[in-house]
Amino acid sequence: MSSPTLDLASTHLELPALREFSRDVEAQALARLDGLAKPVGSLGKLEQVYGWWCGATGRLGRAPVRPRTVLFAADHGVVAQGVSTYESDVTARMVRSFLSGAGVINSFCAHYAVELQVVDVGVAGDLSDAATTEHAAFASRRVRAGTGDFTAELAMTREQAVAAVRVGMDCAAEAANAGVDVLAAGEMGIGNTTSASAILSAIAAVPGKLSAGRGSGIDDAALARKVRAVDAGIARHQPARDDGIGVLSAVGGLEIAAIAGLCIGGAARGIPVVLDGFASTAGGLVASVLAPDCVPHLMVSHRSSESFHWAMSHYLRRDPILDLDMRLGEGVGAVMAIDAIRLAVRIANG
Numbered sequence: 001m002s003s004p005t006l007d008l009a010s011t012h013l014e015l016p017a018l019r020e021f022s023r024d025v026e027a028q029a030l031a032r033l034d035g036l037a038k039p040v041g042s043l044g045k046l047e048q049v050y051g052w053w054c055g056a057t058g059r060l061g062r063a064p065v066r067p068r069t070v071l072f073a074a075d076h077g078v079v080a081q082g083v084s085t086y087e088s089d090v091t092a093r094m095v096r097s098f099l100s101g102a103g104v105i106n107s108f109c110a111h112y113a114v115e116l117q118v119v120d121v122g123v124a125g126d127l128s129d130a131a132t133t134e135h136a137a138f139a140s141r142r143v144r145a146g147t148g149d150f151t152a153e154l155a156m157t158r159e160q161a162v163a164a165v166r167v168g169m170d171c172a173a174e175a176a177n178a179g180v181d182v183l184a185a186g187e188m189g190i191g192n193t194t195s196a197s198a199i200l201s202a203i204a205a206v207p208g209k210l211s212a213g214r215g216s217g218i219d220d221a222a223l224a225r226k227v228r229a230v231d232a233g234i235a236r237h238q239p240a241r242d243d244g245i246g247v248l249s250a251v252g253g254l255e256i257a258a259i260a261g262l263c264i265g266g267a268a269r270g271i272p273v274v275l276d277g278f279a280s281t282a283g284g285l286v287a288s289v290l291a292p293d294c295v296p297h298l299m300v301s302h303r304s305s306e307s308f309h310w311a312m313s314h315y316l317r318r319d320p321i322l323d324l325d326m327r328l329g330e331g332v333g334a335v336m337a338i339d340a341i342r343l344a345v346r347i348a349n350g
Contacts, residue, residue, distance in 0.1 A: 013162045013245060013290065016169070016268035019058070021296035026055030032348055043347065045321045049299070049337075050344035056272040056297050057181070063345035067338045068115040069184040069331045070171050070262060071098065071105060071136075072255035074122030075146030076191030077155070078233070083194045083226040085216040088146065091190050092125025098188075098330075101135030105186060105330040112339045114184065121167050122146055122189075122254030141167045143254055150198065150233040150251045161248035161257055165290070168261025168283075169268075176269035182338055183266050183273045184301075185280045186331020187255045190216075193306060196282035198230045198251035200312050202239045203285055207231060213278070213307030215327075244289035252286070259283025260290060267294035274334040277304035277327060281312050288316055301337030302326060 030051045034040050041047060054060050073095050075088045097103045098118050109116045116136040120127050124146035132138045143163045147155040156164070175183060189195075193215035200211040208230030214223055230251075237250035248257045259275075260283045266273040275284045281300055288295050300313045302322035313320055321340060326333055 018267045019270045022058045026051045029054035046344045063342045064182040067182045068180045071186035072258040073188040074254035075124035077149035079191040081229045108332045108335045121258045158249045164254045164257035165261035168258035169265035172265025184331045184334035185259045192279040195253040196279045199282045202247045244286045256283045260286040263287035264291045267297040274299045276331045276334040278306040278309045302333035
């Protein structure tokens with residue numbers, strides 16, 4: 001993937017026309033399952049998965065043939081408030097780990113035959129020598145080197161938020177041109193559950209104590225700092241809940257913005273997007289504000305152990321299909337959900 005010059009001069013996000021989710025095809029898919037030799041509805045969420053997949057793609061009976069995980073990486077200035085177990089330099093180290101094949105997501109993608117693409121949209125560390133390897137494709141689309149500490153300043157400008165969303169939209173378009181037929185939205189960014197919590201607080205109008213959880217496994221003192229940071233960011237910037245770009249600018253993350261763009265771009269190109277855990281779903285939440293009609297094209301793959309992921313999923317009206325008590329991120333749950341799609345199609349075709 002090339003590294004085009006990013007347009008940081010515009011605060012206007014031009015949205016593409018979105019494909020319509022086919023309720024008729026979804027109904028046909030569910031009727032096909034009802035005709036199998038089994039009690040009606042007995043496969044539970046697998047049946048929902050099949051109906052959703054057929055409705056989102058507009059056709060019956062075809063399993064994903066070229067899935068891709070797009071893992072967006074970025075850093076967060078709010079880490080300075082002591083809200084994470086790790087320091088920001090871990091983000092760049094993890095990107096290098098993915099490119100070397102040593103990440104957990106590498107194992108998941110290899111096992112389930114899913115392509116992996118890593119996109120630097122806002123890593124603070126030096127990745128000037130990072131390149132595509134046999135383990136993962138790499139793209140440098142850095143908008144800025146990490147966000148600002150949103151307790152003291154805007155996370156990013158509106159122009160930068162728009163540029164980061166466009167990165168995700170571009171990635172969806174490039175995937176469509178390559179023949180990719182389902183996208184998993186992964187992320188890596190130390191501190192990103194704090195931004196995700198602040199996004200939930202801004203859009204759902206809830207305080208930090210109802211949006212912030214333990215993220216990477218922080219202790220009680222760090223959790224208290226995290227709640228205070230979320231409340232401080234919302235109080236300082238007061239983003240309007242119906243202004244998705246404003247929410248990203250105030251308290252968001254560059255990788256979360258890119259995931260929002262991936263959701264919108266996928267819906268425009270007829271590629272369903274599978275969200276992962278808390279930070280990934282925050283991208284879907286922002287997308288739902290920017291382009292509400294993209295939501296039917298999204299799946300939340302699993303219920304994260306992050307405390308308020310259930311609330312975020314409920315707000316999106318997307319019921320997670322797996323519950324494995326995971327909180328890793330990277331897109332691992334989304335990759336597993338893609339295999340659930342394959343299984344559901346096989347059952348229906350059988």
